Amino acid sequence: xxxxxxxxxxxxxxxxxxxxxxxxxxxxxxxxxxxxxxxxxxxxxxxxxxxxxxxxxxxxxxxxxxxxxxxxxxxxxxxxxxxxxxxxxxxxxxxxxxxxxxxxxxxxxxxxxxxxxxxxxxxxxxxxxxxxxxxxxxxxxxxxxxxxxxxxxxxxxxxxxxxxxxxxxxxxxxxxxxxxxxxxxxxxxxxxxxxxxxxxxxxxxxxxxxxxxxxxxxxxxxxxxxxxxxxxxxxxxxxxxxxxxxxxxxxxxxxxxxxxxxxxxxxxxxxxxxxxxxxxxxxxxxxxxxxxxxxxxxxxxxxxxxxxxxxxxxxxxxxxxxxxxxxxxxxxxxxxxxxxxxxxxxxxxxxxxxxxxxxxxxxxxxxxxxxxxxxxxxxxxxxxxxxxxxxxxxxxxxxxxxxxxxxxxxxxxxxxxxxxxxxxxxxxxxxxxxxxxxxxxxxxxxxxxxxxxxxxxxxxxxxxxxxxxxxxxxxxxxxxxxxxxxxxxxxxxxxxxxxxxxxxxxxxxxxxxxxxxxxxxxxx
Numbered sequence: 001x002x003x004x005x006x007x008x009x010x011x012x013x014x015x016x017x018x019x020x021x022x023x024x025x026x027x028x029x030x031x032x033x034x035x036x037x038x039x040x041x042x043x044x045x046x047x048x049x050x051x052x053x054x055x056x057x058x059x060x061x062x063x064x065x066x067x068x069x070x071x072x073x074x075x076x077x078x079x080x081x082x083x084x085x086x087x088x089x090x091x092x093x094x095x096x097x098x099x100x101x102x103x104x105x106x107x108x109x110x111x112x113x114x115x116x117x118x119x120x121x122x123x124x125x126x127x128x129x130x131x132x133x134x135x136x137x138x139x140x141x142x143x144x145x146x147x148x149x150x151x152x153x154x155x156x157x158x159x160x161x162x163x164x165x166x167x168x169x170x171x172x173x174x175x176x177x178x179x180x181x182x183x184x185x186x187x188x189x190x191x192x193x194x195x196x197x198x199x200x201x202x203x204x205x206x207x208x209x210x211x212x213x214x215x216x217x218x219x220x221x222x223x224x225x226x227x228x229x230x231x232x233x234x235x236x237x238x239x240x241x242x243x244x245x246x247x248x249x250x251x252x253x254x255x256x257x258x259x260x261x262x263x264x265x266x267x268x269x270x271x272x273x274x275x276x277x278x279x280x281x282x283x284x285x286x287x288x289x290x291x292x293x294x295x296x297x298x299x300x301x302x303x304x305x306x307x308x309x310x311x312x313x314x315x316x317x318x319x320x321x322x323x324x325x326x327x328x329x330x331x332x333x334x335x336x337x338x339x340x341x342x343x344x345x346x347x348x349x350x351x352x353x354x355x356x357x358x359x360x361x362x363x364x365x366x367x368x369x370x371x372x373x374x375x376x377x378x379x380x381x382x383x384x385x386x387x388x389x390x391x392x393x394x395x396x397x398x399x400x401x402x403x404x405x406x407x408x409x410x411x412x413x414x415x416x417x418x419x420x421x422x423x424x425x426x427x428x429x430x431x432x433x434x435x436x437x438x439x440x441x442x443x444x445x446x447x448x449x450x451x452x453x454x455x456x457x458x459x460x461x462x463x464x465x466x467x468x469x470x471x472x473x474x475x476x477x478x479x480x481x482x483x484x485x486x487x488x489x490x491x492x493x494x495x496x497x498x499x500x501x502x503x504x505x506x507x508x509x510x511x512x513x514x515x516x517x518x519x520x521x522x523x524x
Contacts, residue, residue, distance in 0.1 A: 022070050023048060029066035036063045047071075052078045099157040100167065107171040109136040113164055113199075114178045115190040117141055117156075119356075120204070120221075121180045124372040126152055131374055138164060140190060161190055165197050178377070179203040185216070202377050206249065217378075224376040225354070225366040226253035227420065229325075232365065233352060234423060235262045236433050239322035240270055241349075245311050245337055246328035247276025250354055250366070254327050255281075255304075259288075259477050260417040262302075263470040264424055266462055271303040273321070275311040282306065284479075291469075291476050311337070315345065322349040327366075331355060338362075385419035385438070386412070388523045392516050410478060417474050418513060421467075425517065428466070429453075444521035450514050464510035465499045471510070472496065 023044050030038035037060050038044055047060040051074040062071045112128055114121040117139045125137045129152040137154035140161070157164070161177050168175055177199050185191050185203040194201050194216060201216040235242075235258070242258075244251050255274065262270065288294060293303040307314060318324065324341065328334040331354070338353050353359070354366040370376075387404045394401040407415070426446040427435050435442060453459040475496055483492025495506055 019048075022073060026062065026067055026070040029064045029070070030062055033064050036067070038062060038067070048074055051075060054078050099155045100159075102155055103136075103138075103157075103164070103167045106136050107168055110134050110173050111136050111138060111164070111168060111175040112178065113138045113140060113161060113175055114180060115140045115161075115184065115188055116181060118180060119368060120372050121178065122148075122150055123368040124178065124180065124374070124377060125154065126150065127369065127373045129153075140164075161194060161197060161199065165199060170198065175199045176378070177201045180372075182206050182221075185218075200378075219377050219379070220253070221371060222249040222253040223257075224371050225250055226257040228370055228376065229254060229352070229365045230257050230261055231420070231423065232436060233363075234427065234433075234436060235264055235270070237264060237268075239349075240268075241273070241317075241321045241323075242270060243273045243275070243311075243318060243321040243324045245275045245324065245326050246334065246354075247274055247278050247281070248327075248329035250327040250329055251276055251325075252281055254325060256477070257420070259473055261420045261424065261470070263421065263466060263473065264428060266465045266469065267300075269297075269299055269301055269303070271297045271305060273305045273307060273314070273317050275307050275314075278306040285477060287476050287479050287481065291473055319346050320348055324349060324351045326351065326353045328354065383416060383419070385422055385520065386415040388520055389419055389516060390415050392519045392523070396512075396516075413478075414474060417470070421470050422517070422520070425514070440521050443517055447514075447517040447521055450517065454511075454514070460511075463514050464507050467510045467513040468495075468499045468502070468507075471513075 023041065026038065026047070027041045027044040030036040030044065031040070038047055043060055047062070050057050050060070051071065062068055110132055112125065112135055114125060114137070121139070129135050129137060137150075137152060139154060139156045140159060141156060142158045143156040161175075165175055175198075177194065179185055179188055179191060179201070181188070181204060183205050185205065191201075191203070195214070197215075199215060203216060203218055204221060205218045206220065206222070244255060247255075251274070255272065258272065282288075282294075288304065291301070293301055295305055297303045297305065307317075311318065318341065324347065326334045326337050326341075328337065334353055334355065338351065341347055341351060350363055352363050352365055355362070355364045356366065356368050358364065358367045358369065390404050390407065394403070402411070404412070404415075422438050422443065423435070426438055426442050427433055429446040429449040430442075450463070454463065475493060478491070480491040480493055480496055482494070482496040483490065484494055486493050495502060495509075499507070
């Protein structure tokens with residue numbers, strides 16, 4: 001790059017030297033003739049300027065033979081200069097010159113850089129533009145090859161994040177970079193050295209932790225879908241039989257969130273019937289049998305029945321189900337199952353279909369517009385309650401604790417699960433299953449109800465037992481076991497037992513999950 005710049009500089013200096021020599025020859029030859037109108041160096045310069053730009057006023061003309069020769073050179077050069085200038089303008093507009101120029105003019109805007117253009121990238125970019133009027137959307141590839149034109153302003157620029165960040169010059173907010181292809185962080189050349197740049201990185205993955213380094217965050221589209229599903233369609237008290245058809249990435253995530261958040265009563269006995277290959281899931285989570293009934297319906301606790309046969313062989317299970325969740329990874333298969341159920345089965349409960357596009361008249365979930373949003377990907381709002389819970393916890397204890405950014409993935413997930421269960425807590429306290437969103441007012445109202453009822457021993461014991469159930473399910477899911485002392489490396493905890501086996505002091509610790517609702521209502 002430096003060698004090319006030096007070459008360009010030499011060429012420019014050579015052209016300037018030739019031009020000055022021609023002007024000098026014209027001036028000297030014309031000023032020696034008393035009849036010539038070009039008598040000064042300024043006259044010679046003006047004549048050259050008018051000739052080279054093809055304006056041709058005719059106010060100054062050479063009269064000497066040598067002056068005519070120089071004039072012919074200028075005339076010949078004028079055509080070349082115009083062609084060159086036109087080509088330069090066209091090249092500036094069609095190449096990366098104009099986009100880079102536009103970047104320089106918009107340094108104070110909030111830059112969002114997408115390594116590639118795709119359905120997920122475009123959906124997220126459109127949602128960001130709706131939420132942030134000061135957004136500048138940048139795609140790290142050329143416009144050619146994409147037939148659809150986005151409905152929002154954007155810049156296509158085949159440039160690396162380093163080059164884009166250099167143009168920002170640390171003006172305004174940090175640039176946010178998105179890698180929207182699954183597990184792109186390890187293979188995309190655009191991801192190299194991102195941890196060294198002053199940017200915030202969000203990379204899509206199918207597994208892994210929430211964070212890789214200080215500025216690299218992972219998001220899981222399947223987990224986003226599952227959280228969005230149970231938030232928008234939470235479990236109700238009358239539902240005792242749930243069917244999951246499809247146990248790929250989406251089905252597994254939906255069951256995981258159900259395990260962590262679907263705790264609504266100490267007497268619940270929800271049976272989850274799962275159709276799909278669950279061998280790997282059961283091998284990884286081999287301790288689930290300690291709190292759930294596996295492959296046998298229980299009248300006293302939640303059950304997981306994993307069916308090896310296809311769903312078509314279990315008509316009674318489908319027809320008596322309170323809810324059927326079609327969560328096939330392949331959407332076409334999902335639609336086929338949906339139409340078959342509606343056409344040939346007497347379905348008692350609701351049918352929820354995962355579909356990446358909004359489907360009017362269908363109880364759908366997982367649409368791209370709902371999943372690929374800044375709240376889901378950047379998760380500032382989605383995790384606000386979890387972050388607040390951690391802050392309240394840090395303030396309420398005397399010993400040193402970690403901030404949200406310092407927490408490891410397990411403890412982050414623990415706070416997120418507790419925050420997600422807040423919706424269930426408010427529904428339980430207010431006895432209102434129409435609530436699907438939490439707000440400061442709703443949480444405050446629920447907390448007031450808790451304060452009025454906790455003085456009754458039966459209610460207090462129910463609250464404690466309910467949260468212990470949720471807490472126990474979380475740690476069992478992550479393969480913790482009982483131990484006389486807490487040992488994070490060995491994944492052991494002295495409270496990993498049934499509620500009745502806890503000491504009175506340990507039972508009181510469960511009050512904290514309900515008491516913090518008071519502080520949380522002030523912070524939200």
